[in-house]
Amino acid sequence: MCATCGCGDTSHSHNHTHSHDHSHGHNPSHANVVDVERDILHENNLLAQRNRGYSDAKNILALNLVSSPGSGKTTLLERTLTDLKKEIKFYVIEGDQQTSNDADRIHATGTKVTQINTGKGCHLDAHMILHAVQGIKPEEDSVMFIENVGNLVCPAMFDLGEKERVVVMSVTEGEDKPLKYCDMFHTSTVCVINKIDLLPYVPFNLQKAKEYALQVNPKLEIIEVSCTSGEGLDKWYSWLKAKIPATVS
Ligand SMILES: Nc1nc2c(ncn2[C@@H]2O[C@H](COP(=O)(O)OP(=O)(O)OP(=O)(O)O)[C@@H](O)[C@H]2O)c(=O)[nH]1
Ligand SMILES: [Mg+2]
Numbered sequence: 548m549c550a551t552c553g554c555g556d557t558s559h560s561h562n563h564t565h566s567h568d569h570s571h572g573h574n575p576s577h578a579n580v581v582d583v584e585r586d587i588l589h590e591n592n593l594l595a596q597r598n599r600g601y602s603d604a605k606n607i608l609a610l611n612l613v614s615s616p617g618s619g620k621t622t623l624l625e626r627t628l629t630d631l632k633k634e635i636k637f638y639v640i641e642g643d644q645q646t647s648n649d650a651d652r653i654h655a656t657g658t659k660v661t662q663i664n665t666g667k668g669c670h671l672d673a674h675m676i677l678h679a680v681q682g683i684k685p686e687e688d689s690v691m692f693i694e695n696v697g698n699l700v701c702p703a704m705f706d707l708g709e710k711e712r713v714v715v716m717s718v719t720e721g722e723d724k725p726l727k728y729c730d731m732f733h734t735s736t737v738c739v740i741n742k743i744d745l746l747p748y749v750p751f752n753l754q755k756a757k758e759y760a761l762q763v764n765p766k767l768e769i770i771e772v773s774c775t776s777g778e779g780l781d782k783w784y785s786w787l788k789a790k791i792p793a794t795v796s
Pocket of ligand 2: 620621649694714
């Protein structure tokens with residue numbers, strides 16, 4: 548069970564085996580669950596607004612990278628930071644349940660990074676970002692990437708105060724992911740389809756993947772890349788540079 552949002556919690560307030568089927572709508576304690584969830588999200592949204600205000604005031608472009616585990620978020624960051632660090636000041640906040648592996652990889656690019664370990668938690672929240680930003684102290688006119696925990700479900704609910712949400716999917720995951728995890732694709736502004744170098748080897752229908760993504764979010768921008776070969780990264784970099792707010796002099 549996730550310690551913060553409670554997803555995956557299969558415990559019930561009544562004590563019986565589950566070999567029979569019945570509706571659980573009779574359980575009055577479910578109303579409390581709904582209230583608690585609403586309170587958690589309300590508090591999160593207030594803190595997210597605070598984070599957004601901070602970024603706006605300092606001209607920081609905050610981007611929240613979301614995907615299922617292993618789609619290539621950290622690899623995309625490694626490539627981006629390495630290729631653009633001479634032009635853009637970057638900061639990275641890494642979110643994982645355990646380890647500092649991803650933060651170590653980002654640190655190796657020479658970028659200032661901080662790792663948040665969520666333990667049993669399956670997503671980052673705005674409170675964690677508030678503290679991470681206080682630690683990392685991003686300078687004005689910079690780009691701050693937040694790599695969320697690999698999970699296409701719960702992170703969709705938690706606004707971190709980012710400017711844009713970037714959903715990464717890879718060709719090894721199946722083209723139906725936008726339909727199955729529609730909240731994530733609906734709340735993102737760009738979808739990076741990664742690992743296109745593997746297209747000759749996997750039964751992934753790229754056209755269908757794009758159709759499904761646009762079905763759930765007609766405004767979604769789609770960029771196809773391979774972080775391994777570098778194909779398509781120029782389009783990702785163009786998208787990124789176009790999002791950087793102009794410095795007001
Ligand atoms: N073939 C191929 N492999 C890739 C590409 N991008 C990433 N990978 C590989 O995919 C694996 C996972 O990449 P990561 O960047 O760690 O993925 P992630 O989304 O950060 O994973 P989590 O943080 O665990 O959710 C690694 O072995 C990468 O080398 C790509 O474009 N092509
Ligand atoms: Mg990663």
